Amino acid sequence: MTISRFLYLFVFISGITLSAQENPEKFNVDFESFTLKNGLNVILHVDKSDPVVAVALTAHVGSAREKEGRTGFAHLFEHLLFLESENLGKGGLDKMSARIGGSGANGSTSRDRTNYFQTVPNDALEKMIWAEADKLGYFINTVTEPVLAKEKEVVKNEKRQRVDNAPYGHTMYVIDKNLYPEGHPYNWEVIGSLEDLQNATLQDVKDFYNRWYVPNNVTLTIAGDFDKAQAKEWVHKYFDEIPSGEEIKRQEKQPVSLEETKKLYYEDNFANLAELTMAWPTVYSYAEDSYALDLLTTYLSEGKNAPLYQSLVEDKQLTGRVSMYNYTSELAGQLMLQVTAYDGKDLDSVKAAIEETFAEFEKEGIPQKDLKRIKAGQETNFYNSISSVLGKGFQLAQYKIFANDPNYINKEVDKILAVTAEDVMRVYEKYIKDKPFVATSFVPKGQVELALENSEEAEVVEEKIVEGAEGNFDLNADVAYEKTPSSFDRSVEPPYGEKPELIEPEIWKTNLPSGLKILGISNTEVPLVKFSLEMPGGLLLENENKVGVSNLLAEIMTKGTANKTPRELEEAIELLGSDIRVNAGDEKITLSGSTLAKNYDQTIALVKEILLEPRWDEEEFKLAKQQVLSRIQQMKADPNSIASNEFRKVIYGKDNILSHNNLGTKTSVENIRLQDLKDYYSNNLSPLSASFLVVGALDQEEAVAPIKGLAANWQVKNVEIPDLPQPEMPEQSQVYFYDVPGAKQSIFRFGTPALAANDEDFYPAEVMNYRLGGGSFASQLTQELREGKGYTYGIRSGFYGDKNTGPFMISTGVRSNITGDAAKLIQDILQKYPESFNRNDLEVTKGYMIKSNARKFETLNSKLDMLSDISNYGLDNDFIKQREEMVENMTLQQIKELAEKYVDPDRMYYVIVGDAETQLEKLKDLGYGEPILLNPEEE
Template sequence: MFQRHLLAGVAACALTAGLFAAAPVLATEAAPAAAGQAVAPTTNLLPHETYQLANGLTVIFNIDRSDPVVAVALTAHVGSARETPGRTGFAHMFEHLFFLDSENLGPGGLDRMSARIGGSGANGFTSNDITVYLQTVPNDALEKMIWAEADKLGYFINTVTDAVLTKEKEVVKNEKRQSVDNRPYGQTGPVIAEALYPADHPYSWSVIGSMADLNAATLDDVKDFYRRWYTPDNASLIISGDFDPAQARVWIEKYFGEIARGPGVPTETPRPSGLTRTKRLMHEDNFAQLPELTLTWPGVERNNPDAAALDVLTAVLTDGKEAPLNEVLIDEQKLTSAVGAGSDNSLLAGEVSISVRAFDGVDLDRVQAALDEGFKRFEAEGVSPEVLTRIKTSAEAGFYGAIESVLGKTQTLAFYDRAGGSIDTDLARLRAVTAEDVMRVYRTYIAGKPHIATSFVPKGKTELALEGSTVAHVVEEPIVQGAEPAVDQRAGDKPYERTASSFDRTVEPPAGPAPVVATPTIWTAALPDGLKVSGIVNAELPLATFQLSIEGGRLFDDPKKPGAAALLARIFDRGTATRTPAELENAFKALGASVSVSAGDERFVISGRTLDRNLAPTLALVEEMLLHPRWDAAELELARAATISDIQDARSQPGAIAGRVFDLVEYGPDHILGGGALGTEASVAALTMDDLKAFQANALVPGLAHFRIVAPSDQAAVTAAMASLGRNWAPRPATVPTWPAPTAPAGSRLYFYDVPDAKQSVIIFGNPALRRTDPDFYAATVMNYRLGGGGFASRLTQQLREGQGYTYGVRSGFSGDERFGDFTLSSSVRSNVTLEASTLARDILRDYGGTFTAEDLDVTRSAMSKSRARSFETAGAKLGVLANIGELGLPADYLAREAAVIDGMTVDQIKALADRYIDTDAMIYVVVGDAATQAERLKALGYGDPVMMNEAVAAADR
């Protein structure tokens, strides 16, 4: 599935990835039902009403009064499965075109309006079966959004010209390069689809389609696709949030009611893949550093009675320390650090996949043999009742997280509207799955059944592929300078005929009453050991979301042996003094809790989410982890191998490489932040258990810690649950090591990292800048909105993507913590326009302050002030408020002060901020791409010969 988000690439939707990811489980168990037996819904987890207009448009309302916002989703019941061979990629191409113009909003009208009304930015995704367009806005803008969505559905196609189509083809092709061609293992999905299904099956091609088909698409093809599929009777409008449904009905009838019904839509019937023999395919991946084996079996379609049991099966095989495949491949044979599995149930057919990215140099025949051994163990041991219970409890918490926001609710309702059924029915089916069902579907669909086995191996290492593999069919685009046609930047400004309507649709509806934004009420406390605690009571969902953040993080690393912080984070949840790794993991899952540990540049963080009713026992387990680690030598070796593998794998990721080069240049090789976040292969190999114990003793102390929580539980309940940690975490003196802040370079230089045959170039331009605590930080963020922080309202996006078709996405912004900060511009651009895109991006930065206008300020002020209605909707956003106040020391009223900054900003202040903090002549320019075709050209940027960085990075990483 592809999304419009800038730099998003391929995004997986939990709802379409399988029933298990979507459905919650109630705490009370019902009597099990046989697989396939009709099960009545048992609850109403997402209340909604549905009705239809006379023209067939389906309308779905969900009321959520928790925040003054609404999410609006327009769903077209068309995905890549409606296409035909030779005309693939149309559904996804249409998603792109649909965002550009409409007859009555004008060129780019939706994006411009989104900025003015404080929307989240129009976004969307296309899958095999559905295309969804969605956005969250303050609730005073609901009528405007209904007007805009109707204009797209019924008053759009005349705006699409040959010039518009030509430009958007380039954007889509950039998306494909970024998501598929220019990333390790990116071709895996297309290879599997082509092998799994016959050529005329609509799932045999990828959603994004082929470059050849995109190039061949004509304007008539696009218009025919629109008239065939974009009709009210093949669409749905879903609204979730705080709104008046009676008034919304009136608006929907006004704006959508006169759009004509379509010719009718044929009924789709399930069509299995029909695979009759196992196929082994291999590909030498230009980017991969590690070998990867993926096994894919034909599964079942979305509404098949076996879908739930297959979802549970994949979790039983790979979810957890005691899962049979994990036991064999990770703990015993040490071939990998992770085994992934999933069941994807689409409308016509389904797939079950298991994927293993092996350690460096591991022959994939060994991986296959280990998988076979794991399957035998599973066949012998079966499924225990305890495992089933843990899986179902985890599913409950996971589902609530998926519908935390109104946007999540609209996506969920859109999915079920297309797929049929309901959350409640899926819940009942999942609850009914038995151990016998799991074993039955394993024997029916997996054990000894034909499948696709893909071996993706690094260049020159074909010996690592499965024996008997044939070379996969992969089309790789050559880099040819000047191959693409020129793009007409003014294509969308040409006049066009308007479709007739009974009223003047060019008049934008008025805004409703201004939303009342309630700033969250924050409570604070301090425990006896000095641990600071803060919280926000939030009873929207029965979930508690928390973070224990400890100041320091990587800054405590020894620069001569870096990586201790990251390695400690990796083993911290691997058991306690009294619990084995499996026992600790199972204890968390039994509570519906998930906990993760990370080491950032300035903080060591334990993050978690649990059912609120289980908060106290969850925090008791966190206390065990923190105060009584297991210090398991075997787990340390597993973590060490996994970390080294991740370091190696990062060398295959162009985006990661660009960030690595930027940090090295910005901080220098002797600064702790100038190295890789995980350390080096040598330093990780050298770290001992004593090193990790010393880090824990010196860096993880209560005086540097802050616990923050968003939950239904109030201050009294939370502090009671924290009381034991407050008594038992012994205070110790600790000072965070001081490292110098980098300074801007005296002059700009260009740094180039060579990735031969790269289809895109990754660029990062920037310099050291403001910390989050600096007085100008928020003002500079306001300044950057129109430059590169405002999504499709930003100049960078409008010129590099919408104007020239150079990129799929580009952004700029200030990122800062307590001690360090940066300003960066980042993008992935078509390889053969690396110079042109870099020059244009640099010039936009350079000229921004001098060209900023009063209109720019109006858009900025409107967007940033109105968007505050969305600022506190999710638990993550509320945790961010707590962190800014509790950790960074921002004043308790900082939100009000920031609102005042927006209101008081002037054009002259914006210009002054741009002149002060954006200096293109004192900037680090990093490019990761194909040196043979692009390095020499970049001399024309004006910063001398590119400094080649491959050897410098290799030396720093030794």
Template sequence: MRLCFSRLSFLVALAALVWLAGCQGAPGNKTGETPKGKIQQAATEVRFEKFTLPNGLQVVLHEDHSDPIVAIDLAVHVGSARELPHRTGFAHLFEHLLFLDSENLGYGGLDEMNTRIGGEGTNGFTTNDMTQYFQAVPKDGLEKIIWAEADKIGWFINTVTQPVIDNERQVVKNEKRQRVDNQPYGHRWYIIGKALYPEDHPYNWQVIGSLADLDAATLKDVQDFYKKWYVPNNVTVTLSGDFDPVQAKALLRKYFGEIPRGADVKPMAPRPSGLKQTKSLYYEDNFATVPELGLVWPTVEQYNKDAYALDILASYLGDGKKAPFNQVLIDEDKVTTSLSIFTDHNELAGEFYILIDAPEGKDIDTLTRSIDKAFQRFEQTGIPQKDLDMLKTGAEVDFYDNLQSALGKAIQLGQYNTFTGDPGFINTDLKNIQSVTREDVMRVYKTYIKNRPHIITSIVPKGHPELAREGAKLAPIIEEKIVQGAEKEIVIDHSKRDFKRTPSSFDRTKEPPFGPAFDLPAPKVWRDNAQNGLKLYGIENRETPLVYFDLRIDAGMNRGHTDKPAVASMAADMLLRGTRDKDRAAFEDAMDLIGADISVGTGQEAVSISGSVLARNFDKAMDLVAEMILKPRWDKEEFDLLKEEAKNTLVSGAGDPAVVAGRLWPTILYPSADHPYHYTLSGTKAKLEGVGLADLQAFHKANYTPKGAYLLIAGAIDKDGVKTGLSRLGADWQGEKNPDIHLPLSKTPDQAKVYFYDIPGAKQSILLMGAPALSGVDPDLP
């Protein structure tokens, strides 16, 4: 897996690992409200307390005293699925509006307050079925965030005027142009939704809605939507973190308790797609440079027993070297280098997806035989028990990984309560995955996939309809016509607060004070060296049974050559493609068996080998890292595949305006073609052609040394355990420190400059603005 990172000091990087090695909560308080709350504890120790206020607001409390942080999540049970035809996009519009203003916070007050009190920032998202708003702050800001979030629910709607709606509508339009209209394959989800679900089905339209519907929205429409859905009996408030539950409940009663209950909200029953026959559609995409085939089957709603087996099926078919689709389409038939298989289960229905890129200029029909072959291979053997067990181990790691922060748990507990009525389903979810059998996986394949009606999409480059699936019909896409100056400028004086005030039993206009001051705990960082000189920095944290690690090696782009800039990143990528003792499939199996997730990333000044593993298997994970470094396989077929993937990435990105802007940026900061930072990781297509396997081997031999490298560890392991686990890496990996490199810095221009790059047919402009900053070794850097 490729990632890019800027140079970080080891303390900053270690702090990131500490955050990841976060927290599992302590028991909640034993008191409750109506109905009487009680502590609930599952085997996984995710404890919570749930109670309901008289106005119907459901509250979930999760104590987590590992860090002086408190997070709050508002989960509103309304998404695009609860909209009406011809009034779409309202749920997403509300997500925007609620961040703008409220009677007592004031315009922009939510973000301003969060920043001022040291919060992590405010955020939110809208799905088909719910909208969530959340933030996390130091624990002395507890009352402040409860006050602020209550203001959004009970003291918001009077600040909304028609000009406010008109202005935010333009913001939403711009978001659609950015995420849909101006992206390769951006209309994919619209095509699928319209084809898969009948017109009156709530999943027929997209969350962002129709621009025509948004244009027609009136103030009354917005007020009616708010009164129907943004009521306390349709909201779950989750508090997670370091707080006193007695105080928290008193504050929640104070600030949320007097918001009037709304009309009862009727639950929505699952509603399958009802697709009766296969449909094949195509679309000519202005930004696509290679054809994309999509196959979509209707399945079941979230938390349905079959949903878990379908998740396993998707992972087995498409993840890893041994996956049937990768074996057939990539390794054997070589008809693609890029495919993904995944599921999407929602409250009312679900889908099973296969997305495959065809090579540049190739007909999508060339994929058909290979797809059939891959399915036939699966049918012959099903999923082996060993592979099923490995996927379950991965699910266990993912489960613990999602418990690493107070904010993450607040969001998850809110979601589970919204959809199941039980926050404790956070524990049941993992058990349901672990109960899936081989027979379940084959059964859901035969029930929902094999010979079942589905949607076929062919998204092809503009002007090449002949590359679409034979017999496909043109998809009915409504494209916005961009007219310069058509949008009216909307001027709003936010200093005028002439709305009608919503009554309250106390003065809400004053922001609450901070809670008691506290001493910020500093994690105890231990330092040591392995016997080969590798520097070690660690923090012991036993709140989840995971260990996170990040090995930084001085082998970044700065060590490469400008005639072949891709060498550094390709040499790193090859480390995950097998060792002398294990081919790629066997190496992936070895990781999966111990619950390890290892990735490799290349930056300008370093390579990072990072990941996580169950603590009990740390030594085995480090043995695998040692194998990667000491015994890379340098398999010629894997190298050829990696090179082809890099070429196809360059081709496919050439149609994405945001990617194009990102590729041009380093050429502006470092205009000399003799500077390694002039290039992106893969360099140019012409320079990539000249890269050979021998180049990667030579780069690895010259630059992968423990001297100058350092390993960061955070998690459920002490220093002695780390050093024991590093016995092989610390003893067998030898080498001297690389010579220092001093590259020219990017020069600050004498005056501001503007660069233009034309993307024909673009619906929106991409703006990048910046200037050279201090280098990582500048004495003025804090």
């Protein structure tokens, strides 16, 4: 429930240091904590496993510290603090990140805190400390009226993307308005209202900063490979002279209660299915009851053994999924239950099924075996959540701020394991049983009859898109300001430290008699193992009249085996604290998972059973089919899904199997029978063409031994992968438009057929694209459309090939009323890029592409991805070193030639999803003729 600066979600995964690797129960994170005289909290954690360091600055301010009528300030600041500071200059940390090979400066805002974080090669630590200090003490003077006006537009675009232009986007607004009384700090959303953002003055912004962005309200965490004494010296140098602010007291806890149940409905322009959300008041973060509530929600809703799943999904077939979780914050909490019903299902029937399930739970309680399996999964999830240096740094700050004890990181597992069955029933009776709640019914337009009975219409503020409504701003205007004095010249960027040594992990390989290839990396930092069995095929081997077979096969492969019911299989996996999943893609089916190293053999035994002894359960097949059909129905109303699906069609053409989404269509999925899945399985899954990849705390012999048994019993067969016609660039560009009436944004997918991933030009083209749209805030597309114009929340470009030719694609969402202007600006950037790319661009690109390699091997997932690339594309073990050398030798002329060849705006498809009534006509100005309307006839 945080608002992030970027389009993607940030996931913390990597190596972890345990005090006793053979005994995870003795888990311990060593750290040192101290406080500067000005009140800044500092936490240091040393982890020498990789030559990287993570730096995070966490301010104890979120939307809960705002005032009504001035909401959204905390999140607005998350954006502003990346733009400029007195000593880093324009571009601020974003500009520096590109040079130093950082992961990209990122941040997020919640109700109660705002954080700023990045992982960098460890030679850049002093630079990061210098930059973070500039945010805290030498920033606010750089915020001018034009800067504020532009960033307001960016944040408003973010709100449109996340809320106004998304199915069910207003749900949390309605829930929180009715769960928390007026005046409660959780009554409004983190992102705030568009009206409040528009009304914010420069003085409002400065007052907010001066009140909350002071050392005595901030925690600095540094985690990774660094010298602790040297880091302390730098922290004192750059932070000591920043003055503390007014005293800031901890807010009192403010739990809420409801006098009566509230039921509300809303007709959602972007929803094709009715969705019920229920919310009960609960407890704040780290309260004793929070752990039992977490276990309660997991037991009731997650997996085949969950009572709500059994009732709503299997028995009554009202939905394909039930989501239930305990959402806690610093001052209060709420338990959420959410169900997206199948097409035409009345939400009263959903609510009745929920109530029946609760009544059964009251009689039965939670069985001990379920208590045990859920705890095993929660413990593993905890280790994964803090398994990168950034993850640990982030959590240390979280515990310091909200639990008032960073050492809580070493107590959390004990809290999880201490929950009893009696605790689970007690919290159910205390917070859920017969207690009032807030219920929202979000229904498709014109289907109010699906809402809960006696619901009142919810009040939702809908933005009206008005042509030319936004104000103008000039970011190039010279604005003078007085610099904040310092005892030394802070404008001098600190030097790099000693260059980090890139140590490539040792890769071992073996081939089994069945033809199965095994590649692995032994890594003993953590008692975890991650693995992946990749089997070529996927969508490539499907009949175009029955697209969706491989996806449905993947869905049911983990739904039981010949010897285990679906529930028994799930229980066996979870009791090990393991995870096994199967996914079908365009060119392969992948069976992957993770486990504690000590349970690897038992986990692979289950993998063998899943792969070689399928259950072919007719009921599970019917459920999976129904769930897929529901997803397809939902996608038809989601502008981003529509854009991606339509782009595939124009890139590959109707005769290429890759033009299809691998879920299939309503017609194709309805035509699929269980026998189709059996035929696909029998004909296309073979060890002869498969690869098993494994990374973790095992040596080669330990990793290979259980796989031998699997491969020896797996029938060998030749699998013919068809040679597809490869798409080619169009001779001239064409604009395609898909009409979503009333859309608040226009979604762009611009691009052209380009390269396969094993083409010799593929990686050089990725290097070329870094400054165009692959480098986030270092890219021209971001700088001009977001930072220069405020047209979008985010934009990126990239090459997406596999073994077959894939597209070069630009993707973004822009505010609806500048659709034509934004498309024209992208066109202009592409036309100029080959000539505008200069020597400075080349040096920045080389610096990033080479220096960022220090982060290539930090996580188990990154190591697994590296093995996948080696296996799939025939790369050498040292391909990263080879690429470094290639980048070092790239010339300006090579970049220009690659840009001219692969990003020609006059040989592209421009796919736009938006409001045709107001935007379609303007697109003729691109010069590519009459736009083609894509909206299909209903199936």
